[in-house]
Amino acid sequence: MSQTRLLSVLVENKPGVLNRVASMIRRRGFNIDSLSVGPTEDEAVSRMTIAVHVGRQQAEQATKQLAKLIDVISIDDITGLRSVAHELLLVRMHSPPEKRPEILEVVSIFRGRVVDVAASSLIIEITGSSEKVENFIELMRPYGIKELARSGAVALVRGDRARLSLADLGLNGEGGEESEPAPGLVRIGSVAANTMGDI
Amino acid sequence: MIGAGPRPATSATAPGDGAAAAAPRRITGAQILLESLIREGVDTIFGYPGGANLYVYRHLPSYPQLRHVLVRHEQGAAHAADGYARSRRGSVGVCFATSGPGALNLVTGLGTAFMDSVPVVAITGQVPVGAIGTDSFQESDVIGSTMSVVKHSYLLTRVEDIAPTVKEAFHVARSGRPGPVVIDFPKDLQAEVSEFNYPEGPVRLRSFPPTPEPDPAKLRRIAELIAQAKRPVILAGRGILIAQAEAELLELAHRAHIPVGWTLLGTGAFPLQDPLALQMVGFMGAGYTNKAVCDADVLMMIGMRCDDRVTTRLDSFAPRVEHLIHIDIDPAEIGKNVVPHVSVVADARAALRRLLPMVEPKREHEWLTQIDQWKEEHPVRYVKKPGVLQPQEVLEEMYARCRDEAIVVADVGLNQIWSALWFNYSKPGLFLNSGGLGTMGFAFPASMGVKLANPERTVFCVTGEGGFVMNMQEMATMVENRVDVKVIILNNASLGMVRQFQDDFYDGVRSQVDLTCTPDFVKLGEAFGMKALSTGRSEDVGPMLDEALAHRGPVLLNFDIDPDANVYPIVPLGKGMLDFVEVS
Ligand SMILES: Cc1ncc(C[n+]2csc(CCOP(=O)(O)OP(=O)(O)O)c2C)c(N)n1
Numbered sequence: 001m002s003q004t005r006l007l008s009v010l011v012e013n014k015p016g017v018l019n020r021v022a023s024m025i026r027r028r029g030f031n032i033d034s035l036s037v038g039p040t041e042d043e044a045v046s047r048m049t050i051a052v053h054v055g056r057q058q059a060e061q062a063t064k065q066l067a068k069l070i071d072v073i074s075i076d077d078i079t080g081l082r083s084v085a086h087e088l089l090l091v092r093m094h095s096p097p098e099k100r101p102e103i104l105e106v107v108s109i110f111r112g113r114v115v116d117v118a119a120s121s122l123i124i125e126i127t128g129s130s131e132k133v134e135n136f137i138e139l140m141r142p143y144g145i146k147e148l149a150r151s152g153a154v155a156l157v158r159g160d161r162a163r164l165s166l167a168d169l170g171l172n173g174e175g176g177e178e179s180e181p182a183p184g185l186v187r188i189g190s191v192a193a194n195t196m197g198d199i
Numbered sequence: 200m201i202g203a204g205p206r207p208a209t210s211a212t213a214p215g216d217g218a219a220a221a222a223p224r225r226i227t228g229a230q231i232l233l234e235s236l237i238r239e240g241v242d243t244i245f246g247y248p249g250g251a252n253l254y255v256y257r258h259l260p261s262y263p264q265l266r267h268v269l270v271r272h273e274q275g276a277a278h279a280a281d282g283y284a285r286s287r288r289g290s291v292g293v294c295f296a297t298s299g300p301g302a303l304n305l306v307t308g309l310g311t312a313f314m315d316s317v318p319v320v321a322i323t324g325q326v327p328v329g330a331i332g333t334d335s336f337q338e339s340d341v342i343g344s345t346m347s348v349v350k351h352s353y354l355l356t357r358v359e360d361i362a363p364t365v366k367e368a369f370h371v372a373r374s375g376r377p378g379p380v381v382i383d384f385p386k387d388l389q390a391e392v393s394e395f396n397y398p399e400g401p402v403r404l405r406s407f408p409p410t411p412e413p414d415p416a417k418l419r420r421i422a423e424l425i426a427q428a429k430r431p432v433i434l435a436g437r438g439i440l441i442a443q444a445e446a447e448l449l450e451l452a453h454r455a456h457i458p459v460g461w462t463l464l465g466t467g468a469f470p471l472q473d474p475l476a477l478q479m480v481g482f483m484g485a486g487y488t489n490k491a492v493c494d495a496d497v498l499m500m501i502g503m504r505c506d507d508r509v510t511t512r513l514d515s516f517a518p519r520v521e522h523l524i525h526i527d528i529d530p531a532e533i534g535k536n537v538v539p540h541v542s543v544v545a546d547a548r549a550a551l552r553r554l555l556p557m558v559e560p561k562r563e564h565e566w567l568t569q570i571d572q573w574k575e576e577h578p579v580r581y582v583k584k585p586g587v588l589q590p591q592e593v594l595e596e597m598y599a600r601c602r603d604e605a606i607v608v609a610d611v612g613l614n615q616i617w618s619a620l621w622f623n624y625s626k627p628g629l630f631l632n633s634g635g636l637g638t639m640g641f642a643f644p645a646s647m648g649v650k651l652a653n654p655e656r657t658v659f660c661v662t663g664e665g666g667f668v669m670n671m672q673e674m675a676t677m678v679e680n681r682v683d684v685k686v687i688i689l690n691n692a693s694l695g696m697v698r699q700f701q702d703d704f705y706d707g708v709r710s711q712v713d714l715t716c717t718p719d720f721v722k723l724g725e726a727f728g729m730k731a732l733s734t735g736r737s738e739d740v741g742p743m744l745d746e747a748l749a750h751r752g753p754v755l756l757n758f759d760i761d762p763d764a765n766v767y768p769i770v771p772l773g774k775g776m777l778d779f780v781e782v783s
Binding site for chain 2: 177
């Protein structure tokens with residue numbers, strides 16, 4: 001049974017890393033639903049949030065193959081964990097003055113914002129889960145969507161503790177106390193602890 | 200003339216000696232590369248020059264401790280570096296190519312090394328940093344083109360990165376599960392001058408950990424399972440050879456009396472002459488190995504990927520197994536094709552060394568008797584025909600002259616499987632082939648690397664005539680460097696393995712497999728300056744091999760064999776492990 005799995009991946013911020021990750025996922029025949037990449041609190045490290053559509057065993061393969069890439073520092077399969085996974089939607093709506101109030105009402109229910117106003121159109125910004133974004137798009141369709149841009153999800157797990165603190169990593173593998181990895185988290189170096197189907 | 204200019208300020212002695220230690224020396228990027236290679240213990244480079252690596256070649260003659268072998272095609276360089284590394288275990292093979300066409304010619308060789316986990320570092324010239332991306336003359340995206348066939352790759356962009364990158368590249372290539380690494384080296388950096396400081400101490404990368412130690416709890420569990428097993432079997436893969444764990448494997452097998460089979464790439468890891476030896480497993484494996492695997496209750500796979508050539512139809516693989524054990528250094532191999540009950544991620548030798556003291560001596564008489572019976576019922580054999588030379592006759596004579604020490608490099612096709620099935624030593628030995636990618640044309644250039652890495656050992660290259668002509672240009676390199684390889688062409692005047700598949704599985708329609716129009720190999724060899732001999736008669740085989748072995752230098756031996764000789768046993772496509780068809 002396949003489902004969308006959400007992987008939160010820390011990588012070295014080096015040229016070509018995105019290429020390596022995307023190429024590996026393609027080569028192993030996994031389907032990317034969305035992928036977003038951006039900086040973290042440490043400028044040497046980027047975070048990729050990858051939604052892949054795979055079965056459970058394939059997800060394990062995807063994780064292990066990713067772990068083998070030299071520039072990948074950690075992989076966290078946060079599917080099903082209590083996490084915040086948000087997308088950003090920008091949509092240019094056809095909105096003649098008579099329809100505006102209705103549109104703005106929906107925007108306010110979705111806690112969205114109007115970020116640009118023109119004579120007969122608006123640009124609206126919505127953030128939130130993929131479901132929320134989808135629902136909003138459905139509600140907007142009848143009014144006439146002129147243009148739409150949507151990011152992939154970025155995600156963090158809820159709670160006080162960082163899953164993997166970058167400060168702990170240290171540069172070039174130095175420093176950092178070895179704590180038990182959170183379940184689902186593959187910090188490179190503790191991959192061995194994470195094998196499947198064992199007794 | 201290259202090398203006629205002023206000598207570089209450096210001597211070839213290790214930097215850091217004497218006066219040099221006081222003030223770091225300022226040398227060009229090209230020299231930094233070459234000195235870094237020396238620091239990594241490199242003594243042989245297989246390469247080919249061109250516009251984008253000429254600064255490197257400008258300085259190469261100043262380093263006589265680096266033997267450069269000028270191949271005649273870059274694919275040959277990659278395979279030779281591969282053969283070098285496979286046969287001198289622990290070392291890394293090195294090849295050079297220029298940008299664009301030179302680098303792209305390496306790709307098949309890198310893919311071959313990647314599939315078989317061979318540590319190779321390829322250094323490719325690249326257009327100047329500022330010209331990258333402009334489609335300048337002989338520019339190609341080497342990093343992009345090689346991405347899926349290398350373990351890692353580096354594009355150098357600053358002269359001060361050269362030494363640390365070389366150090367890291369060698370570390371990555373040889374550590375953990377080994378593999379090829381590319382360093383793309385722009386031309387302007389080769390000429391730029393900088394201080395040379397080779398980084399001290401081990402490389403530590405937060406994203407590339409040292410190989411984990413085997414988990415003792417899991418090893419104890421494995422020892423228990425061995426103790427309880429009624430029908431245990433071990434399958435050995437190339438991981439045993441890479442880890443140099445042959446002695447440990449023998450000890451384990453002998454202590455608990457476990458029969459040992461192997462994959463194509465694991466051939467040589469366990470001696471065929473040992474009473475506990477099975478044979479190769481799988482698609483073209485021995486019937487008795489497949490029977491043993493299918494009846495085993497505890498199956499232990501060590502250092503192997505368990506690909507489709509091993510399992511045949513997946514659901515037919517080891518159906519009675521109650522405890523499947525998988526030991527491999529690469530966590531991604533665990534559960535990829537078959538899901539084990541117990542897995543250990545570790546170097547095979549480390550795992551076996553720790554496991555051995557936990558294993559109690561034992562012997563399952565009934566099981567061993569059963570295995571011996573299967574051995575009798577399903578021998579690996581061939582049928583002699585009067586007046587037509589069988590390939591196995593040649594191989595039997597060749598192996599009789601190997602004295603347990605020769606390294607045998609096989610190409611791809613029928614010749615490869617025959618060579619593997621007839622490999623017959625009383626102790627572990629080296630049998631090398633492109634088992635993963637199945638690259639025709641591998642064996643001949645690879646055997647050149649093997650011989651240069653092992654000058655004291657006899658090296659045989661066994662190949663079909665199809666594969667041989669794919670890289671036969673390397674005859675010039677062999678002759679020039681007097682590389683003493685005995686090349687055995689098993690000439691069946693066709694693309695034999697494809698011909699057999701067409702005969703057996705594609706309605707018997709022979710299509711584009713006829714190679715009767717191949718050259719006269721004696722004349723061809725002689726044209727390159729190589730001693731060359733040919734026969735199609737059984738009685739000539741032994742004397743011809745003796746003559747070849749008595750000759751110092753490369754020899755080309757053409758054997759015209761039965762054009763209809765096939766590989767048996769074979770599991771028909773889509774069938775299961777026990778559906779093997781034997782010679783009739
Ligand atoms: C580069 C490459 N091209 C095509 C193939 C497919 N292939 C596998 S075996 C084979 C026939 C090999 O013929 P030959 O070298 O004469 O050896 P034989 O099987 O006759 O021993 C071919 C074409 C391959 N493995 N490698």
